[in-house]
Amino acid sequence: MKIIDLEPGDARLTADLLPVLLELRPHLTGELFLRILAEAHGQGLRFTAAYDADGGCVGAAGWRIVVNTSSVRSLYVDDLVTAAAARSTGVGHALLAHLEQHAAAAGCTALTLESGTQRTDAHRFYFRERMAVTTFGFEKPLQPLH
Numbered sequence: 001m002k003i004i005d006l007e008p009g010d011a012r013l014t015a016d017l018l019p020v021l022l023e024l025r026p027h028l029t030g031e032l033f034l035r036i037l038a039e040a041h042g043q044g045l046r047f048t049a050a051y052d053a054d055g056g057c058v059g060a061a062g063w064r065i066v067v068n069t070s071s072v073r074s075l076y077v078d079d080l081v082t083a084a085a086a087r088s089t090g091v092g093h094a095l096l097a098h099l100e101q102h103a104a105a106a107g108c109t110a111l112t113l114e115s116g117t118q119r120t121d122a123h124r125f126y127f128r129e130r131m132a133v134t135t136f137g138f139e140k141p142l143q144p145l146h
Contacts, residue, residue: 001058001091002051003098008041016057017049024060024081045078048098050091058086061095065106075103077113096129 006013018033028036037045043064050059062079077099082091096111103111114137115122 001094003094004049006047006049012049013047017047017060020057020060020081020083021079023084024079048095050095058083059091059095061099063099071110073108074110074112075099075108080113092125
């Protein structure tokens with residue numbers, strides 16, 4: 001398996017990573033994804049892809065370094081997904097290990113993520129990866145003003 005950090009403008013973001021990301025984020029379109037990339041890169045969003053031995057993208061992670069008053073400095077994982085056909089083959093573990101290296105190099109004290117309450121298979125995976133439930137996430141839907 002090969003893990004690659006993709007830079008902005010890399011064609012593999014849409015050609016390889018987006019189809020895998022759509023398994024987790026089916027609301028995305030190519031156009032919306034490009035708009036998000038353009039804005040969120042300035043907010044620190046980066047993407048990492050996992051490729052199998054045949055060169056197919058089998059995993060995707062969106063992440064950023066976050067500095068705030070609660071955790072001081074952490075690596076926050078926006079998206080973590082393994083293609084359905086490659087689940088339970090070590091892809092998620094490899095991506096998390098890669099992200100942990102980024103976190104350590106950036107002086108982070110934690111790697112954090114949020115997971116939908118319905119994603120029980122993902123939760124089992126996170127527990128196996130020695131992650132703990134440390135917070136509750138709350139959301140209030142809003143209507144944009146524009």
